[in-house]
Amino acid sequence: MNCETCTNKMLSLDRGERLPLSAAFHLAHCDECLTTWRVMNGVYGELEKVVDSSEIDVCDAVMDSLPEDSRAKQGAGGVSLGVWILVGLGLVAVMFFTVLADFFVQARNSLGDVFLMPVSLVFGIGLSIYLVFFIVSHMSYLERLSQAAGALKR
């Protein structure tokens, strides 16, 4: 049996129906099809859970469907939202105090408004980098939020 036949067999199964022995044998030595099989079973399980549960449980079902390691990352290794907000506020505070600082006022007086241009650029780039890092590091979180929202709409 090749991968295509095996996949077709898996797709043609009814819910709860057993995989034919020939397909099961193929899974035993084909990682790719085994992964497909596991994903399919996972999706069936999640669909059942979502259908069975009330709306409030949908978020839990979505959480449960995430791989174990991505959840662990969010909890232990991931920087919490509070820290990110603090860093963001710090960044704004640094910019604010820089503009008020003596050396800045002096430089502006001697160089004129031309001096503001590169400073604004540096601030702008700094904020952009911060935002990019924020979005990238919260990608899975934001994704999960939209998934949960989508699940609630259905």
Ligand SMILES: [Zn+2]
């Ligand atoms: Zn295969």
